[in-house]
Structure formats: C-alpha cells, structure tokens
Amino acid sequence: MAAPVAGKQSGGSAHPRAASPASNPVQASPAPLQPFPAPPRASSAPPATPWQPRPAQPGVFARVRPDAPPPIGSAALWAVLATGILSALLLGEGLGINLLLVALPAAAGAWLEARRAGRKARAWTLTWAVGGPALLVVPALSDAGWPTFLAVVSAVALGSLALHGSRSWLGVLAGSLGMLDRVVPGVGWGLRGVRARATGSRAHWGTVLRTAAVAAVLLLVFGTLFASADAAFADLLGDVLPDVSVGDGPVRVLLLALGLVGALAAAHTAAAPTRWDGITVRPGRARGRVEWALPLIVLDVLFAAFIALQLVVLLGGYDKVLEETGPKPAEYAREGFWQLLWATLLTLVVIALALRLAPRGGAKDRLLVKGVLGTLCVLTLVVVASALRRMDLYVDAFGLTRLRISVAAVELWLGVVLVLIIAAGVFGARHLPRAVAVSAAIGVLAFGLISPDRLIAEQNVQRYREGKAIDITYLQNLSADAVPALDRIPDPNMRACALREIQSTLRRSDAPWYATSWSEATARDLLAEHPVAPVGSPCYELNDTDDRIGRDPADPADPGRSDPYDPY
Template sequence: MPAQAPETWLSRIRPKAPGPVPTATLWCVLATALLSALLLGDGLGLNLLVVAIPATLAAYVAARAAGRRIRPWSLVWGIGGFALLAVPALRDAGWPTFLALVTALGLGSLALHGSREWRGILLGPLGLFESLGPGLAWGWRGLRERADGPRGRLGPALRTTAVAVGLLVVFGALFAGADAAFADLLGSLMPDLDSVADGPWHFLLFLIGLLGALAAAHTAAAPLRWDLLRARPGRPRGRVEWALPLIVLNLLFAAFNAVQLAVLFGGYGKVLSETGLSYAQYARQGFWQLLWATVLTLVVIGLALRWAPRGGARDRTLVRAVLGTLCLLTLIVVASALRRMDLYVDAYGLTRLRISVAAMELWLGVVIVLIMAAGVLGARRLPLPRAVAVSAAAGVLAFGLLSPDALVAERNVQRYERTGKIDVGYLDGLSADAVPALDRLPEPLRSCALKDIDDTLKERAAPWYATSRGERRARELLARHGVSTTGYQCVPERNGIQDEYTEYDPYDPYGP
C-alpha cells in the first residue's frame, strides 16, 4: 500500500472536489460576464448591483446542488454586501466607494464560506482568489460534458453559429461592393470605430465577470473550511504574573484619564493657561498617540486573553475585572481623542483625512464595547468575531451613505459663516457630493470652489446606470445656478481671496 502524503494545513481545510456544474450556474455566469462587459466600462453606479444579481444566483444554484443550505448568517452577510454595493449608486466620491467595494468582497466571502472564527473572517477573501483557477477548470469541464455528451447540443450550436457568421461576412462583403445603398445600410449596423477601440477593455471586463462568477460559484459549492484551522492555546499564567502588568497599565490609564476629566469638567482655560497652548495646539497635541494607544490596547487585550489563568470561577472573575477596567479606561481615551479632533476641526476645518481617522477611532471604541459585552454575555450569546465584522461593515456602509465629502463641505461652509475663514484650494478638489453645501457660498468663493467640479462633470459623460445620485443632483444645481470665474482669478492669487493653508499636507490629519 503506498504511503499517504502527510496532512498539511491546506489539505485539512480543502474540501472534496465539487460535483458537476449545474446548467443554471453556467447561464448565470455567462449573464454576469456579458453584463460586466456591457455595463461596467462606463463607470460605477447602479450597474454593480445589476451585475451582482446573476453572480449571486450562480453561487446560490451551485451551493444548492452541492447540498448546502442557506443559514441566517449567510443572509446577513449577503444582504450587507448588496447594501454596500449601493454606495456607488448614491455617492460620487471614490474613496468611500473603494471602502464599500472592499468590504462587500469580504462580506461575500463570509456568505460563501460560512466562517464563524477569527481565522475564517480574516482569511475568507483568500478563498475566493484561490478558486479562480479551479473555478475556471470546473466551468470548462461542465461545458465539455454538455458539448460531448450523448444529448449535447452546445457543439453543434457553436459550429452552426460559426458557419452562419462566415457566410454573412463573405456574401455581405460581396453585396456591399455591388451596391452603395446596401453598403450604407451595413455601415449603419456595424459598430463605430470608438466601440472597436474599446473592444479590448470590454473583453477584459467580460473575463473579469466570467472568472469572478465562476470563482464565487466554485467557492459556494466547495468552500475552504477555515474554521478547521485551530490555533494552539496559550499557556495559562499565574494570577499575579498575569494580573500585575495589567493592573499597572490600568493605573497609568487612570492617571491620564484623571487629567482628561479635569480638563473636561474644569474647563480648558485653566489647562491652557498653565501650558501656554492655544485650543488648536492642545487639540493637535497627541491625537495620533491616543489613536495608537487604542489600537495597542486591543492587542494587549487579545494577548491577555490568550495567556489568562483558567483555573475556575475565581480566575474568570479576575480576568473580567482587570480587562473590563482596562476597556472602560480605554473608552475615556477614545472620547478624549475624539474631543481633541473636534476642537481642531473647529479651529482649522474638516478634511477627508480628519474625518477618516475620527471614524476609525469611533469604530475602535465600538469594538471595545463589543469586547466588554462579550465578556459579560459570553461567547455563545455574542460571537465576538461575527459582531466585530458586522460593526465594521455597518461602519463602512454608514460612512458611505453619510457622504463624507458632503460633510467636509458642510462643516467648512458653516465655519466660514461663523469665522469668515475657508480653504477654497482644498474644497475645489472634492467630489460632486460637496456641491449642495458649496453652492451656498457667496461669489466669488462659490465659483472658485465649484469650478474644478463643474469642469470634471462637463468632461464626464456616463449613462444613467453608471451615474450616482450625488452626481445627478450636482449637475442639476450647477445647471440651475451656473459657474463663472470671469473677471477674477481663483488661483493662485484668487483676486484677494486668501487661502488659510499655505502648505497642505494630505497625510497630516492636522495640517497645515
């Protein structure tokens, strides 16, 4: 008997080869590829949802043929993925769209794999990419079986189509040369040169849709079992060895938070008078440090849980008390960081990066709350990996639907109405989502802020399915009120309009 190959982690999680590909799956894959080639070349919008429908049906049919049932969590991930795909149809800004698409891919992998542990949630998207090659081979085998089988009709259909096309080309060319009117008729039916030039791009989109749908269907029929990967548990430590470093850390957090609470309830005036800092300088000082402190605290909690004592009820009480205190103190750090950012935004305005890092800090606070809830309720009543994944997806969806570019413009316009200060040089680089807020500015600030957006929209011509709601609304406002910079120059002098930021670093959340 030949010796069996040693089991590896990949062979342990890899399932058996799926059965024959269902015919309905092949038709749905073909529909996905054709819709990708026809709709996605003009931009992103409602067309993403249209393309996702047949791809989802292909995966559903393949899963049912493999004997898999739809579970409640699969519906949660699937509905969440479709909701995220609606962001490009509503918002014009590219960066929330990118976040939404990446998150939708992650939720799609969870719907297909059905993972519940950290490893499956984090590594699930790799299973989709791993299915690209096997999925293509699986689909090709299905086509050959249907073409070569006793009842196969695909082969004769392809041969008949090829002969018909050849006859049309040959005799059509002869008739076109014989009659000018017939040649004009054929010319009106043939694609124009622009369409021919875009042929490689549409063919690439066809391949992407084909491979993506086949990979999703193959994963649904034979998903990688990520949850079979088991991490070796950490060695439990003694109570004093485990708890003493964390208690010291809690004391440090408590001392820092005492200062923050004194500032909050005692007012900033006393602290600023003692330190000699302005509001903006005080707010600017330490936000990144507080953000990293929050991230590192989550790492510390994860390692502490790995090496926590597990001797009985007294050990569980100790772990919950120490880590619960650390979580509560970390929430005060999160609130302090957000308050600092709010002060700085009041002083210098809101930017894309500032709203992004503030949203990240807020989500980290939600994760800490979920950790506390899981410690109280238990892992069975609150599965922490899934809860964190849901919170991340909900955060990205809310971030996209709230339109960060519109919030940036709205906050800066409100600040201008209050202080008379505005950075037009930054605002004119926002997307069409910012137009409703910028449209309220007085001239010439309004036209300076909207000029680049207006020029971009005039150069862009996309069909309805590749146009967002934010872009359509912006076009209506710009067409109604117009944009004119005649008689003054917006850059670099702006005809007396002084930019607040002389040097803007897009990677610095505080600038300038």
C-alpha cells in the first residue's frame, strides 16, 4: 500500500498540472538570480572609423541667410514699375529734387513688402527711414558735387539699415551695404511675380495696356493742340514735362533698368532681410589688470603732458609760445594739425583693442576699464579741440578751402564719437553702434545744408574786404553755391574774374526744373540781374603770387603756389 501511494505522489509531482507554486510552495523552484545586467545586443551598423567625416555644422551664412520671401505683391510691383519709369524720365539731366521723387515709390514698395511679411516698424527703423529722404534734400538745395555725393551715398546706407534693422557693430557696417547682395535674387523674385500674374489674368493685362494706350494718344493729341494755340501753355509744358529724345534712348533704358533693379532689391530685402547680427565676434582673451592697464596709463600721462602745453595756447598764450619755440605764426598754424588728426584716429583704434582685451573679472575690473579709458577719451577731446584751434589759426592766416573745411568737419565728428563713447561707458553700450551711424548721417546732412562752397566764398570775400589776400583762380572754380558771396566783391574786375567761369557753366546748362538745385536757380536769377561785365585786363594779372591761397606773404622763400595740402 505504501508503494502505490508513493508512486501516485511521484507521478503527481511530475505532471505539469498536478501542482503549482501557489499550491505547493515548498516544491516551487525560484528564478535564478542575475547579479549583473545582460550585455547589450551588438548593433548591426558598422563601427565608426577615425577618418569618417563628421556631420557638417551650420556655417556663418546659414545663421544670417534670410528665409524665402513670399511672392511679391501687386502693389509692390506697381511701385517698382513707377520707380523705373521715373528713373528713366527724370534722372537723365542731372540731380536735384528728381532723386527724391524717384526714391519715394521705391520706399513705398519696400514698406508694402515689409507689412506683408509681418515686420513691425521700430524706433531705430523709423530713424533710418526718415534720415534717408532727409539726406536727399541736399541735392535739391546745393549745386556742389562733393556734398551731394556724400549725401546720396549716406542716404542709400540709411535706407539699407532701415530694411535690415541691424544693431551690432558688424551688423550696422554690413547692413549699410546689404542691398548689394539682393540685386540678382530681387530680379528673379520680381520676374516670378510678373509671370504668375500674366499667366492667370491675360485679359486683365490686355485691358490695362489698351487703356494706357488710349490715354497716351488723347494726351498727345490735345496737348499738341493746346500747345500750338497758346505759347504760354507750350512753355509750361516744356518746363514741366521731361525732355525725352530718341538719341537719349540707350541712356533712358539703362536708367529704367537701374530703377527697376534697385526697387526690386529694396522690396526683396524688406520682405526677407539678411540677419547680419547673427555674425558674432568673439571677445579677445582677457588680460591681467597690470598687463592691460599699465600701457594705457602711460599713454594717459603722455596725453596729459602734451595737453599741458596746448592749454597755454588755448588760454591765450599763443604769442608767448611762438617767442619761446621760434616758428612764425604761419608755420605754427600749419604744423601739427594732421598729426593730431591721426592721433585722434589711432586713439579710437586703441580704445577698440583695449575693450577686446580688457579684464572681465568683476565690478573692480569694470571700474578700472571705465576709469582708464574714460580718462583717455577726455584727454583726446582736448586734443581734438587743439587740432580745431590750429585749423582756425591756419584758416585765419590763409583762407578757407574745400580740403580745410572737410578735414575740420571730420575732426569735429571724431570728437562727437568720443563723446558717445564716454556716454556709453556711463549708460551702457547697447545703442553705441547705431548712435555713431546716426551722428555720421547728421554730420553729412549738416555739411550739405551749410553749403561749404558758400562758406568758402564768404570767408575769402570778407578777408579781401579786410585787406588780406584773395585767390581768384581758386574761387572761380567753385560751384553756383558761391555766387551770392562772390557777387559782393567790391572790385568790378575781380568780381568778373571770379564769376566768369560759373556764369559760362550756367549758360551752357539747360537742365529742367527737377534736375536744378535751389542754389543754381538762385545764381541764375542773380547773374541775370547783375551780369558779368567784360574784364579790362587778364585775370592772372589780378591774381599775382601774393594773392594765392596758402601762401605766407611774410615768407620770401614761399614760391606763391597753392597750399601743398590742398589738391583743389
């Protein structure tokens, strides 16, 4: 009886359904323990090799490259077309208010595309947008070519900044030239927009062309009839309408293309500006306090020693210094200005490098940087004042010229930059790059509005009234801006010599109203009322070696030539 029982138990335990761990915990076998995790399964990918190229990192251009702009809008296309037509009709005879008239539709097209792209106007954007047209007022007022050139270039730079909205040093510099890389993309963008509209609405374009043709025919027929019926009306049409001839065809086509390309580049930039601020310049390796500050402190001491002598001159010790040092007034007035101008420029370079290498440990380092560089800026301002004082003495001795007034203006602007750097050290440098750009634009605008040729003529005529020398050969090469001042020369022969070349130039010019500056129109009226009389003797006899600008009459060794610093 015992055996069957044992066999039954044995058989029951051997059957898988006879017992379970819950019913018989003693016989249940626990899971084996694994003290270490199982190794991961090997990947099927081949192992990396040392010479395998790494994935390409986004480059500089990837950070600044703009997104693709949306298709150009119909209103912007009409603005671009208006810009091209006005360029072809108005820009062929010269510069005046016509440049502002051409810029307005181009600016309107860029503004429309900026709105369609969802861009919002900010304070700095409005500053650039207002400054550009303001600079284009200079060609409408001044006849001189060199202030006009500076104003036009600055207006284009401000317009580009308005479209990009840059704020860093590199962004402001690149943003002022940023529209140049949009010429080819802008043309393709505009052609795609024209093609899309021409394909979808052929009947609409046919209606527009027929309407324009009918209007042109009506204006031509009835305008010709009215002009032949009334001479006054014919003169009015001749003054108002552009003078277009067949011989000017190639030039007009070129101006049309330039207007279209420029307006498309501006609109394309407004729709998708390049992010020039994405290019960052890493700061230089910070130096220790002594290593960084000691050379600058030595430079401050050198500036202070030089300024100690300059203050004597500025406070009225001019004659005493000349007695002790030996040079004549003309030599002392001339020497040193160019060296001081270069010293100012190099000081700005030193400040830029010093800021890159300045210690950046904490509040004490910041205080050290502000103290050393602030002292250098203040001392440099005194150097600027000394340079301007020397130029004033030089102009008082020899008269005003284009080069002298230009370099004096540059030195004055460098002083403004130093003041802005000092303000940035006190209030923060966030707006410093844009503030420097604004100061340059304001300087160019003021330089054009004061009419340098007019100032040169007024100063030299006043010197002649005081019994000093006057250089007629130099003054007769000035622009029409100088006519009101030259007309007040008391000697009739000298007045005729000074105005003869300008009057001849104005008589040869037949520019229409939109290509004539206000100064040129004023000069025409003045010379019409008081024409230049025939000269009784040759003009070179009235302008001997003692009357040349830049000569020291007290120096017999001076050959009487123009100032060697003056290329005009």
